[in-house]
Structures are given as structure tokens and as C-alpha cells.
Ligand SMILES: Nc1ncnc2c1ncn2[C@@H]1O[C@H](COP(=O)(O)OP(=O)(O)OP(=O)(O)O)[C@@H](O)[C@H]1O
């Protein structure tokens with residue numbers, strides 16, 4: 001299948017300031033692409049470039065096989081939902097939704113039919129005669145979605161559409177957007193700086209930092225095999241444990257030596273590790289560290305560590321220790337026997353381990 | 366009521382004391398405000414009462430006394446008989462001139478100011494800041510400085526001494542202010558609104574018409590009041606760029622007051638002055654509260 005959106009060697013500068021550097025992304029029809037990254041990394045700028053709201057400095061953007069360089073936003077066959085919703089303040093909800101069709105000269109009957117369909121889909125029929133000022137945040141969000149949905153575009157663009165909602169509503173709307181994507185089968189580009197939103201919604205994630213793409217991949221790839229330290233640290237909550245370690249090749253595999261507070265260094269053996277430099281950073285997700293007697297398997301290696309803090313969080317309990325001079329979090333069962341200040345047998349799942357180079361943060365395995 | 370007294374009888378007695386002081390303060394304030402109001406209204410009172418007196422009464426009576434015998438003779442003269450030099454047609458034709466100047470002047474400068482403000486606030490272009498600074502600078506150029514160049518310009522355009530010429534002068538001079546008003550109002554509107562409308566397919570004018578104009582009423586009122594007052598009260602441009610048939614009312618008023626020979630007809634002068642000031646007063650009374658509201662109006666929540 002031809003990609004619905006294809007971005008090649010895109011550069012964008014404001015004056016002398018380079019905001020986006022050599023962006024290359026393509027998505028297939030039906031993909032849900034999530035752009036994620038810290039504040040100010042250029043996510044909105046990239047979205048605005050795709051929409052044609054900002055001129056690009058270099059490279060090319062293709063939508064549905066057509067080069068977009070000279071095409072104005074209204075002719076790009078896109079719809080966009082903004083962070084502030086950007087509803088027209090003096091128009092009723094119905095007028096907000098139909099404004100685009102009116103401008104394009106769509107006949108009244110079609111407008112009414114589309115409005116009805118979208119209003120039913122988003123359950124906003126009772127609100128159609130209200131002004132945006134008379135709506136709650138969640139309702140405004142729906143109206144903004146409605147305005148995008150009536151366009152039936154080749155590509156939906158969302159700029160942090162949920163960031164103004166409270167936590168509960170955000171989770172609800174997240175599910176609704178996911179459902180919407182599944183029923184419509186539409187192609188979407190979605191900006192967020194919430195990595196949980198990214199993981200739950202995306203079929204493909206782009207992680208950005210400082211205007212440069214760090215990694216492109218499915219949520220599982222990004223989560224399990226982060227391309228560098230930045231991605232490893234940014235995606236996942238609580239964050240991946242990144243522990244400084246020394247690696248030494250030995251007969252059976254590679255010995256990984258980690259400094260342990262108030263005791264001998266911890267030594268783990270990874271039989272499948274590639275050739276590693278002497279200094280590495282070992283990355284292990286909290287759920288890959290368990291209590292030894294609860295979970296054991298082939299790839300698990302057991303070692304005693306001193307527990308610093310125990311944080312019950314309902315279903316799980318987070319157990320904090322200190323390894324290699326860094327705090328380390330393990331996600332354990334609610335019934336864990338861990339006690340602060342006492343040693344506990346930890347099981348490390350080296351089957352899921354990532355190794356990074358300390359100098360430049362790149363992935364080593 | 367009874368509950369409150371039961372719970373804290375002493376608090377009740379304390380508040381009576383406070384109440385007395387509060388009332389005293391309040392009425393003291395009212396009295397002061399009343400005095401100030403009187404002070405400011407006194408000239409108006411003198412004008413109105415003088416305009417209703419006959420010349421004889423003015424000569425014999427006191428300045429602040431009420432008219433013994435009310436007569437509208439002076440008003441009639443001021444309206445249609447007073448001499449502004451060799452002609453003796455009263456203020457009527459000049460009031461008409463002023464309207465012919467003020468209405469198009471206000472309308473044109475407000476419309477162009479709104480468009481300018483819209484561009485400066487929402488369609489940033491290279492050099493916009495410099496342009497805006499220059500336009501602002503235009504607000505602070507004294508009238509006297511532009512008299513000669515403007516006279517030359519009007520001559521070149523063939524508008525010298527005409528009402529369109531005066532309209533042009535007022536539009537040019539007012540644009541700085543109207544642009545500033547609208548720009549500052551539109552800056553508070555989030556840029557995403559324009560972006561959303563662009564994606565919806567609307568162009569420059571469509572966005573202005575459908576989205577910006579409907580939220581602009583408060584600032585339009587400000588612009589209209591400001592411009593109307595400026596244009597109506599203007600004397601210098603009026604006296605410099607008009608000729609016999611095109612003088613605005615301020616110039617005519619000056620001529621009436623200064624060209625009487627012999628006995629000064631104070632009653633006619635007063636009536637004429639009130640007539641000349643009436644339209645601006647009216648505008649303030651009708652739209653004054655929108656003026657305050659518009660000046661303080663903030664951002665529009667989408
Ligand atoms: N019009 C502009 N002129 C100059 N610099 C700009 C302009 N717009 C954005 N920038 C800069 O570009 C960078 C990226 O901005 P952008 O809005 O794309 O960030 P973002 O990733 O969307 O951040 P957030 O998560 O906070 O929305 C920022 O450093 C910002 O200061």
C-alpha cells in the first residue's frame with residue numbers, strides 16, 4: 001500500500017533557529033501515528049507543517065501520493081483538532097461543526113445529514129444550539145472532534161487534544177478516540193507529551209527530542225527495545241531503571257557487575273549478551289525485576305539487595321533499592337514481603353535487558 | 366435571625382457601632398461626590414440658563430440666577446439666524462457639514478482600522494512590528510506638524526477645501542488610533558482560531574467576517590466613540606482645510622462668537638455652543654457604558 005503520509009528530509013527553521021532536523025516518517029492508511037516528546041521539541045511545529053499552516057524550510061511532504069509543498073491547508077484533505085479546541089466563540093455548536101461545509105458550499109441537506117450523523121456519533125445532540133462558552137471542557141473537546149469528523153478527511157491531525165481535560169475524563173476520551181479510530185479505520189497523526197497516551201493509542205510511535213527523531217516503531221518496539229537512553233527514560237512509567245555497570249566477557253557469557261550499597265558488587269551473568277564495552281548502562285523495566293520466591297524462570301537471576309522504600313500502589317507495590325549509585329524500582333505484587341531497611345531477594349529478568357553506551361546513550365544490543 | 370442573636374448577642378452590639386461609622390462614611394462620600402458633581406455641572410447650568418434668557422435679563426440679572434422669563438429666541442437664532450461672518454444662516458448648515466464629515470470619517474477609519482488590527486494581530490508578516498511602531502508613532506504627531514504637507518497633498522488630489530478632503534484628513538489621522546484599538550483587541554484571540562478556520566477552508570476576508578467581526582462589538586463602540594468625538598470636536602483641521610460652504614460646526618461656532626459686532630449676544634453664543642456639543646454628549650450617554658466595557662474587554666474564550 002502506498003503511504004498516506006510521507007515526510008522526507010523535512011527541515012523547519014524560524015529565522016536562524018532550526019526547529020526540525022531531517023524528519024523522515026511514513027504512515028500507511030489506517031495507521032495511528034503518535035508524535036511524542038518533551039515540551040518544545042517541535043511536535044506542534046511538525047503537525048503544523050503537515051497541515052500547511054507553517055511553510056517548510058526543506059524536504060517534502062506527500063499526502064495520499066500528492067506533493068503538498070504548494071498546496072494550501074484547505075486543499076490538503078486533512079482535519080485538525082487543536083489543543084485549545086479553537087471553537088468559533090460566536091457560533092453555536094451546530095454552526096461550528098458545519099462552518100467548513102458552508103465555506104465549501106456544500107448543500108444544506110448534506111450539511112444537515114452530516115451534522116446529525118456526527119452529533120449522534122459523539123453524543124452531542126443536546127448541545128447543538130449552545131455556544132462554546134456554555135460547554136464544559138469535555139464537551140468542547142467533543143465538538144472539536146465533531147468539526148474534524150464531518151470533513152471525512154484522508155488524514156486526521158490531533159494536537160494534544162486531551163491535555164486540557166482532568167485525569168478521569170482524559171482516560172475516557174482516550175478510549176473513545178481509540179474506538180473512533182477502530183470504527184473509522186482512518187489515518188491519524190496525534191501529538192502528545194503523555195507517554196501513556198502514546199502507548200495506548202498508537203500503532204506507530206515517533207519519539208522526538210530537540211527536533212530530531214529518536215526512534216520510530218510500534219509501541220512494543222519502543223517499550224521493549226528503546227533505541228537510546230533518552231527513549232528508554234522517556235517512555236514507560238515508572239521509568240526504566242538505568243543502572244551503571246561493568247561488563248566482562250567470560251566463558252559462559254558476559255558478567256555484569258553492579259555496585260551495591262554497603263556490600264559486595266552484584267554480579268549477574270547474561271549468556272546472550274553481544275560484545276559489550278567495559279562500561280555500560282544496563283536498562284531494566286521495573287516489571288522485569290521481581291521478588292525471587294514469587295517469580296523465577298530461566299532468564300531470571302537472583303540477588304539480594306537492601307530495600308530502601310516500599311510504595312504500595314493498589315494492584316502493584318513498588319519496591320525501591322539502590323544499585324550502581326542509582327535508585328532502582330521494582331514492580332512487585334501487592335502481597336510482597338518487602339520491608340524498608342531489610343534485604344530482599346530480587347529476581348532480575350535478563351531476557352528483557354537493554355544495554356546502552358554511557359558516552360552517547362546508543363543501544364548496544 | 367433569632368438563631369444569630371442567640372448564638373452571639375455581643376457580636377450584634379458590636380456591629381451596631383460599626384454600622385454607624387460605615388453609614389457615616391458612606392453618606393460623607395455621597396455628599397462629597399454630590400459636591401463634585403455640582404461643581405462640574407455648574408458651567409452647563411449657566412450655559413443652559415443663559416441661553417434661555419433674553420439679552421435684557423442677562424444684562425440686569427445675575428449669572429447664576431434662573432431665567433425669570435424663559436425664551437427660546439436665542440436657540441432659534443443660533444439654529445438658523447446667527448451670523449458667521451457675512452452669512453446669517455445660524456449653525457444648521459454647519460451641523461450638517463459636520464455630520465457629513467464625521468459619519469463617513471468614523472465609518473471608514475473604523476473599518477480600515479479593524480482590518481489593519483486584524484492583520485497586525487493575526488497575520489504576522491515580515492516587518493510587521495516595525496510597521497506597527499510607525500503607525501503608533503503616527504498617533505503622537507502633533508496636528509500642527511502635518512498642516513502644510515496635508516494642504517499640499519489635498520491640493521494635489523484636488524480635494525482642497527472640500528468635505529471629502531476633510532474626511533480624508535480625519536481618516537488618515539484617526540487610523541493610528543483605530544488600528545491600535547483593534548490590534549490590541551485581536552491579539553488576545555488565540556492564533557489557533559485562525560488556523561482552524563484556514564483548515565475549514567475560509568480565506569482572509571471570510572475569517573474576518575465570520576469569526577472576528579462578530580466578537581468585535583465592544584471595540585467597534587470604542588473606536589466609533591473615539592473617532593466621532595475627535596472628528597466632531599476638531600477645530601484646527603476644520604479651519605485649515607475648509608472653505609466658505611464646507612466649514613464644520615466648530616469653526617462656525619467660533620465665527621458666531623467672534624464676528625458679532627456691538628453687544629455680545631451671550632444667550633445665542635451659549636445656545637450655539639450647546640448645539641455644537643450635543644451630538645458628542647448624546648454618543649456618550651447612549652454608548653458610554655460600552656466604551657468602558659470595550660476598553661477593558663479581555664480575551665475571548667473559545
Ligand atoms: N513562531 C515561532 N517563532 C519562533 N520559534 C518558534 C515559533 N513557534 C515555535 N517556536 C519554537 O519552536 C520550538 C518547538 O515548538 P513546538 O510548539 O513545536 O513545541 P511542542 O513540541 O509542540 O511543545 P509542547 O509540548 O509544549 O506543545 C520551541 O522551542 C518554540 O520556542
Ligand SMILES: [Mg+2]
Pocket residue numbers: 043044045159
Ligand atoms: Mg505543542
